[in-house]
Amino acid sequence: MSEDPSGAGDGAPARPARRPNVKDVAALAGVSWKTVSNVVNGTAPVRDSTRERVQRAIDELGYRPNAAGRNLRQGRSRLLALAIPEIRLAYFADLAHAVILAAKAHGYTVLIDETFAEPGHEQVVAEGFRVDLLDGVIFSPQALADSDLVAAGGRLPMVMLGEATLPVDGGTAAADHVVIDNVASAREATEHLIASGRRRIGFLGVRATETNGTGVLRHAGYKAALEAHGLPVEAFPAPAYSRPGGAEVVGALLDRFTGPDALDGLVCANDFLAIGAMHVLRAAGLRVPDDVAVLGWDGTEDGIYSNPTLTTVAPDLSALAELAVDLVLARVGGSTATPQVHTVGHRLIVRESTV
Amino acid sequence: MSEDPSGAGDGAPARPARRPNVKDVAALAGVSWKTVSNVVNGTAPVRDSTRERVQRAIDELGYRPNAAGRNLRQGRSRLLALAIPEIRLAYFADLAHAVILAAKAHGYTVLIDETFAEPGHEQVVAEGFRVDLLDGVIFSPQALADSDLVAAGGRLPMVMLGEATLPVDGGTAAADHVVIDNVASAREATEHLIASGRRRIGFLGVRATETNGTGVLRHAGYKAALEAHGLPVEAFPAPAYSRPGGAEVVGALLDRFTGPDALDGLVCANDFLAIGAMHVLRAAGLRVPDDVAVLGWDGTEDGIYSNPTLTTVAPDLSALAELAVDLVLARVGGSTATPQVHTVGHRLIVRESTV
DNA sequence: CACACAACTTCTAACGTTGAATACAGTGAT
DNA sequence: ATCACTGTATTCAACGTTAGAAGTTGTGTG
Numbered sequence: 001m002s003e004d005p006s007g008a009g010d011g012a013p014a015r016p017a018r019r020p021n022v023k024d025v026a027a028l029a030g031v032s033w034k035t036v037s038n039v040v041n042g043t044a045p046v047r048d049s050t051r052e053r054v055q056r057a058i059d060e061l062g063y064r065p066n067a068a069g070r071n072l073r074q075g076r077s078r079l080l081a082l083a084i085p086e087i088r089l090a091y092f093a094d095l096a097h098a099v100i101l102a103a104k105a106h107g108y109t110v111l112i113d114e115t116f117a118e119p120g121h122e123q124v125v126a127e128g129f130r131v132d133l134l135d136g137v138i139f140s141p142q143a144l145a146d147s148d149l150v151a152a153g154g155r156l157p158m159v160m161l162g163e164a165t166l167p168v169d170g171g172t173a174a175a176d177h178v179v180i181d182n183v184a185s186a187r188e189a190t191e192h193l194i195a196s197g198r199r200r201i202g203f204l205g206v207r208a209t210e211t212n213g214t215g216v217l218r219h220a221g222y223k224a225a226l227e228a229h230g231l232p233v234e235a236f237p238a239p240a241y242s243r244p245g246g247a248e249v250v251g252a253l254l255d256r257f258t259g260p261d262a263l264d265g266l267v268c269a270n271d272f273l274a275i276g277a278m279h280v281l282r283a284a285g286l287r288v289p290d291d292v293a294v295l296g297w298d299g300t301e302d303g304i305y306s307n308p309t310l311t312t313v314a315p316d317l318s319a320l321a322e323l324a325v326d327l328v329l330a331r332v333g334g335s336t337a338t339p340q341v342h343t344v345g346h347r348l349i350v351r352e353s354t355v
Numbered sequence: 356m357s358e359d360p361s362g363a364g365d366g367a368p369a370r371p372a373r374r375p376n377v378k379d380v381a382a383l384a385g386v387s388w389k390t391v392s393n394v395v396n397g398t399a400p401v402r403d404s405t406r407e408r409v410q411r412a413i414d415e416l417g418y419r420p421n422a423a424g425r426n427l428r429q430g431r432s433r434l435l436a437l438a439i440p441e442i443r444l445a446y447f448a449d450l451a452h453a454v455i456l457a458a459k460a461h462g463y464t465v466l467i468d469e470t471f472a473e474p475g476h477e478q479v480v481a482e483g484f485r486v487d488l489l490d491g492v493i494f495s496p497q498a499l500a501d502s503d504l505v506a507a508g509g510r511l512p513m514v515m516l517g518e519a520t521l522p523v524d525g526g527t528a529a530a531d532h533v534v535i536d537n538v539a540s541a542r543e544a545t546e547h548l549i550a551s552g553r554r555r556i557g558f559l560g561v562r563a564t565e566t567n568g569t570g571v572l573r574h575a576g577y578k579a580a581l582e583a584h585g586l587p588v589e590a591f592p593a594p595a596y597s598r599p600g601g602a603e604v605v606g607a608l609l610d611r612f613t614g615p616d617a618l619d620g621l622v623c624a625n626d627f628l629a630i631g632a633m634h635v636l637r638a639a640g641l642r643v644p645d646d647v648a649v650l651g652w653d654g655t656e657d658g659i660y661s662n663p664t665l666t667t668v669a670p671d672l673s674a675l676a677e678l679a680v681d682l683v684l685a686r687v688g689g690s691t692a693t694p695q696v697h698t699v700g701h702r703l704i705v706r707e708s709t710v
Numbered sequence: 711c712a713c714a715c716a717a718c719t720t721c722t723a724a725c726g727t728t729g730a731a732t733a734c735a736g737t738g739a740t
Numbered sequence: 741a742t743c744a745c746t747g748t749a750t751t752c753a754a755c756g757t758t759a760g761a762a763g764t765t766g767t768g769t770g
Contacts, residue, residue: 019486019510021726032750037728045747062510067488068432069726071423072755079466086452088656093448097441100469109485111434111466114455130464131374133422155374155417243660279660301443305598305634307662376756387719392758402717424756427725 020061029057040065076135080108080328083125083139085117089242090300091270092140095161098321099138105322106329108135117142117240128155136328141165143209157331159324164213166341173339176327180315180346182214186221188348189295189313190267194229196354198265198293201226202256203235204249204277205269215241215269218297222267234263238273246276254284257292264292265354271296271303271312278306278353293354308352316345375416384412395420431490433463435683438480438494440472444597445655446625447495450516453676454493460677461684463490472497472595483510491683496520498564512686514679519568521696528694531682535670535701537569541576543703544650544668545622549584551709553620553648556581557611558590559604559632560624570596570624573652577622589618593628601631609639612647619647620709626651626658626667633661633708648709663707671700 026033031054038044039054046054057063071077082099084092100110113129115121122144129137136157141164160166160177167173193201203222207215219235226233236253238245246268256263268274274296278288288294288308296303299314323342330337377395381388386409393399394409401409412418426432437454439447455465468484470476477499484492491512496519515521515532522528548556558577562570574590581588591608593600601623611618623629629651633643643649643663651658654669678697685692 022728023726033726034728034751035749038749041728043728044749047748050748064487066427066726067485068423068426069755070728072421072427072725072757073727073729075755077423087442087455088445088448088452090443090445090448093443093445096467097443097469100442100467109466109488111464112451112455114452128417130419130422132419133464243656247660275660279662282662301598302657305602305630306660307634307637377758378756389720389758390718393718396758398758400717405717420758421756424725425758427727427755428757428759430725 019066020063021066022063025054025057025061025063028061029054076332077133078108079111079134080325081111081113081129081134081137083113083115083122083129083137083141085140085142086114087112089272090302091272091298094298094300094317095140095321098317099325102318102321102325106325108325108329115142119143126158131156135332138324138328157328159328159331161320161324162214163217163341164210166212168212173341176331176339177341178320178324178327179341179343180313180320181343182217183221183224185297185313185346185348186218186267187225188221189297189311190222190225192311192348192350193265193267193293193295193354194225194231196293199231200234200261200263201231201265201267202263203233203267203269204246204273205238205241206235207237218267218269238269241270241272243272243276243279246273247280248276249273250277250280254280257281257284257286262291266292266294268294268296271298271300271310274310274312274353275302275306278308278310289353289355295354299349303349303351306353311351311354312349313346314349316347319344374421375418376421377418380409380412380416380418383416384409431687432488434466434489435463435680436466436468436480436485436489436492438468438470438477438484438492438496440495440497441469442467444627445657446627446653449653449655449672450495450676453672454680457673457676457680461680463680463684470497474498481513486511490687493679493683512683514683514686516675516679517569518572518696519565521567523567528696531686531694532696533675533679533682534696534698535668535675536698537572538576538579540652540668540701540703541573541622542580543576544652544666545577545580547666547703547705548620548622548648548650548709549580549586551648554586555589555616555618556586556620556622557618558588558622558624559601559628560593560596561590562592573622573624593624596625596627598627598631598634601628602635603631604628605632605635609635612636612639612641617646621647621649623649623651626653626655626665629665629667629708630657630661633663633665644708644710650709654704658704658706661708666706666709667704668701669704671702674699 022033022036025036031050035046036054038046039051080103082096087093087096096112103110115125122141125137125139126144134156138159140161144165158175160175163179166177190201203219205215206219207213210216223233236249238249266277268277274294278294281288281292286292295311297313299312303310303312323344377388377391380391386405390401391409393401394406435458437451442448442451451467458465470480477496480492480494481499489511493514495516499520513530515530518534521532545556558574560570561574562568565571578588591604593604621632623632629649633649636643636647641647650666652668654667658665658667678699
């Protein structure tokens with residue numbers, strides 16, 4: 001009916017055909033558009049009276065500097081990506097939350113890229129995923145081995161989470177890494193089980209394909225603790241660090257929970273494995289923690305509301321996220337410091353599953 | 356030591372000082388930059404041999420069209436935002452996952468905005484959050500009432516999830532809405548409890564502040580089912596649709612689960628409330644489902660691995676996400692169709708908690 | 711040989727922004 | 741009255757891309 005092509009309502013001010021730009025503001029304020037820019041960015045001194053006049057024009061038109069123009073001019077987008085296997089996994093949702101907050105504190109916006117742990121997609125990320133759009137990437141790789149990253153020429157500032165992409169020989173890292181002390185935390189967690197009287201403790205979550213990943217390191221700490229007490233070591237691989245993964249492995253392992261050498265403790269490489277494991281154990285008529293003690297990693301909220309509640313190693317996620325954002329933004333700012341491995345804190349939260 | 360300011364390694368090709376642009380590609384391929392543009396965008400016909408030559412140059416230089424330049428020229432960023440209360444809540448993580456996939460199918464990238472259900476921040480989103488950067492927004496509001504949205508002039512294509520921002524009087528919606536049939540699904544779920552012999556069924560999750568929100572509609576369906584059977588209605592408010600929220604409410608309500616009129620069923624407005632409720636019920640020595648049947652909404656994976664496993668109403672999330680993306684992109688493309696309310700499917704998944 | 715047509719080039723312009731350089735006015739000193 | 745200086749404000753140019761128009765080849769057709 002109306003001739004207004006914008007389709008906006010009647011009562012409200014009609015949607016302008018074109019978003020206002022600096023020139024519109026300048027025209028309304030009666031100054032040059034550069035002065036408007038100066039007011040917006042504080043680039044050059046502007047007289048108070050002029051500033052007020054410009055500000056009034058900005059408010060009246062609802063002017064917001066166009067991001068594309070600004071990005072083009074400045075060569076920066078103030079956009080970071082967080083590349084993770086899958087946002088549905090609680091740990092990564094927690095991580096994303098922490099990273100979004102940390103980035104916002106620096107005026108940065110975060111966009112989530114799900115890799116689904118596919119080597120192909122992870123390789124794409126490593127090689128400079130959306131280098132046309134992003135200022136930097138925070139990358140939590142899963143399938144990528146240490147050697148892969150070195151091959152990719154660092155086209156885009158990148159920070160790695162976890163040790164997976166570190167050279168096994170201890171050589172120079174290709175990018176900054178942020179990690180928790182997996183060996184120490186695994187030792188702590190295992191010591192906790194031993195202290196509560198467990199003697200036959202299994203480890204769930206070794207991975208054949210990993211050379212330097214989370215699972216390997218946690219397994220190493222677990223092994224060190226048991227060997228220090230002269231106790232037997234028994235490790236099982238997991239296809240995926242997920243609830244179904246944990247359920248599957250433990251399901252195929254149920255006969256190891258009966259007989260004279262029955263397992264009475266299970267160190268799981270993360271909370272999901274532990275919850276999947278507990279689910280199957282319960283279905284098989286085994287009691288947690290009475291028959292088997294179970295613990296995991298990540299400190300996800302699931303462990304607070306699981307039945308029984310779950311003992312877990314919780315990384316200091318906000319510290320991790322802030323550090324990762326600081327490091328990647330330092331590179332964006334031009335830093336060429338030698339990449340390093342940074343360790344953030346963790347703590348063991350003891351709950352019902354290991355009482 | 357090296358004079359190379361890029362800081363790149365030695366073996367790998369040094370990071371170029373400047374990212375290649377169309378002119379660099381054109382020079383290498385021996386064609387005009389316009390031809391490169393034509394190859395990249397398919398704007399005009401190009402001979403196969405030429406196309407190949409250009410493609411080789413693109414690959415060799417690792418050329419990727421600069422997003423800022425392209426956005427500026429085309430007036431579109433191919434960026435959508437998904438505004439949700441909090442990514443850590445499993446339902447929203449599932450939703451984000453579905454939206455990311457749906458958007459990717461259209462060449463769009465998604466950026467997550469967490470509103471924390473703060474009215475202030477939700478208002479900002481409604482008024483055209485990052486209109487300078489985004490092509491559109493998919494918005495799952497929590498605190499926003501129906502009237503608020505109308506006031507905001509639609510500066511940015513927006514699709515709303517859920518009924519919260521619909522006018523109560525059934526008037527014209529200010530934007531497209533995508534919903535599930537909350538009344539019908541609540542009736543189904545409640546009928547399921549009645550069919551399994553429950554007679555004293557409570558509802559968890561009404562909200563005083565809502566006029567047209569999810570909780571109100573699910574309560575209406577619940578009420579309709581009970582009244583159809585002449586059974587008593589008993590509803591309780593929840594401070595937040597979270598596990599702690601569910602735990603808190605049920606914790607203060609434990610005496611309603613003993614005595615002659617003891618509740619033997621609990622319809623919870625979402626899975627989180629249900630899991631929090633089950634947690635407290637168990638701690639108080641009550642058995643689910645023996646003493647109390649419990650169910651929720653959202654179909655989150657938590658309900659598969661909870662103890663007991665949880666009966667839930669699962670929305671068809673991929674349909675919901677695809678529809679939302681289609682609708683918002685239609686607006687981006689210039690559609691001025693009258694906003695409508697679109698309903699997607701759901702199904703009741705029966706598990707242990709209501710056997 | 712004129713003509714149509716395809717493939718490509720050249721040229722112009724514009725998207726909105728901001729750094730660098732420059733112009734301008736007003737003040738105070740010489 | 742001239743000059744230097746300071747505080748403001750302005751003009752210029754460029755970021756990388758693409759749309760459009762007009763011109764230039766080369767090839768094949770009538």
